[in-house]
Amino acid sequence: MKKSVFLGAFAATSLVAGLAQAQSTLETVQTRGELNCGVSTGLAGFSAPDGNGVWQGFDVAVCRAVAAAVLEDPMAVNFVPTTGQTRFSALASGEVDVLARNTTWTFSRDVDLNFTFVGTNYYDGQGFMVTRDLGVGSALELDGATVCIQTGTTTELNLADYFRVNGMAYEPVPIETNAEAQQQYLAGACDVYTTDVSGLAATRASFASPSDHVILPEVISKEPLGPAVRHGDDQWADIVQWTLFALIAAEELGVTSANIDEMKAGTDNPEINRMLGSEGDLGAMFGLDSEWAVRAIAAGGNYGEIFSATIGEQTPIGLARGLNAQWTQGGLLYAPPFR
């Protein structure tokens, strides 16, 4: 009798486990009522908790927009801080549903690690930062320098390639997080700190006297940073991808967090109407309601609003739009049509 109870329980649990496996990421997130979002362990402007412990920043805004679209609540996000070394395991194992963490889109990560990069939310490149009194004006003068570098990143590989190609020697000091790098660099344990230019700007902004540090003019790589999800769940990839596109398209179409309430009632522009759900039924095509984009944009504003609030020229980070301007403004941002 006992045996049959045990067997029955065993069969039931394996059935439940089997069902759980078959659940899509969207269903999992909606059942959980919370989006697990992988972010960096703290990079001012991109993802860092503020004084009240609420995560703020440019990458965080992507998580909030997805949570708003899927769960109707931009605050229903559980932020999982990951280091350069732990981020991919966290995503592959399902610990996070989406990784929004200045992660460079590369061939091997896309193809071999089996992740889907849904787009680029920041076009970046790797640069070098030195102290002003070092008197260095170009990265080509760095022969023999000690360089602080976050391990497990594309920057590490670019750095090796750059110094090799230019016939220069260097002493790498591997560190794990941006905070450690900052401490080592400020203590003078390394002459140079190298990471993506946006990261350098963000780090420099948190220094006591930012003007004592220069970012060298050389940008030695392309670093398209964007949110990533696991392979194999195309519906979920579409949701994250088009949430990002909605933010970008909203800026292009002039939809802001201020005017969205009046825009969602219907406008003369059919594309805005389709995106905001007053015309057609785009949301239902990937399992959401028609107002998903309205909520995503209302969460933190359109791409331009998020940019200027977190890392733009008015903020301490002070990044210019540059490549990250709309395609109509000479930048690379280009959202496919909502049709």
Added chain:
Amino acid sequence: MSTSDDLRIKTTAPKPAFRLSMLLYDQRYRSITIQVFFLFMLMLGAAWLIDNTVNNLRALGRDFSFAFLNAPAGYDINQRPIEYNSQMTHGRAALVGFLNTMILAVLACMLATVLGVIAGVLRLSNNWIVGRLMTVYIEVFRNIPTLLWILIFGAIMTEAMPAPSAFRGDDPAASMLFNDAVAVTNRGVYVPSIMFLRDLGDLRLGPVAPSLNWLLVFLVLIVGVYANKRLIEHATAVQNATGVRPKTWWKSILILLGPVVVIFIALGAYLEYPELRGFNFAGGTHLRNSLIAMWLGLGIYTGAFVAENVRAGILAISKGQTEAAFALGMQPGKTMRLVILPQALRVIIPPLISQYLNITKNTSLGLAVGYMDLRSTLGGITINQTGRELEGMLLMMLIYLAISLTISGAMNVYNSRVKLKER
């Protein structure tokens, strides 16, 4: 006829019929039943784990392959005991990491042993201040986690030492020690290194290529140590025969140092001093911050545990041994060295083995201060760049297991040599 047959049948012992329930209720079979049952459960568990792994890997669209070890690594490693550059393979990078792990483990084991023996003996000192000082050292270091000590030593090296630029200029803020031979900077300590004018070349041994010069020096040293041992044996034999021990100290020094000095002169050895060039010091040997922090952190922390082992070993020896030695007129130092410690070794060695294993395993904390050991190269950057977590972790577990078993085996051989010989 038939009756006798019946009788014979009755006299043979009745053969008990075997019933299936006896497997459970008969004491003779029960233990076997339980063992077989658990063996099957264990095998089932293992099969389930492997099957689960294979299925999950397939679901993720991944395969299981060690081919990544032959792909170019693409990253640089600062401490390279063997030749390495970023174009070499992940396998080679792992080998560099393995060698770095071993270097650190050997250095830390030596420091821990020396510190531990000294502190352990001194904690039992009759001098109140010395005894208490050692108690404070042991209790403070033993009760704070290793990682904190490593980070503290790392922070001291980074924050409190001058940058190389402080050595520059006509009136530098910092100066080198020992007649411009040693520079202590926030990037590590630069010490002079021994170089040779005449190079015998390298010995090509597959991936590693040790310098023939150093191999020669090493060989001569080993021969010297062996010859010295024979000399002392001879002195003991003479003492046993005549009662007078011949003076050996100057012969020992000559045997140990003489040939090495001759070799050094013949090969044209000289000291290369570190000097400021560009951003950093160049020349000499660079002991990186990460190495120093790991070495001190692990060595001093584990030294406290070794000290407790040594103290336990000494306390295990009957006080009568000391009293007897004193009665013979032996000085306390000699009593400790010749009477107490050799006997205490029997008690000290077994726990010392596990301390050595602990040090070796704790070297994997290296990433905390950026020391490029096996965990940081194979288990860190390689896994991260290739995404081969499972393969990398398995490989790393195997390597650490092999290192630990080797240490444990070697130390057990030593233990069986020093333990009490019972005849």
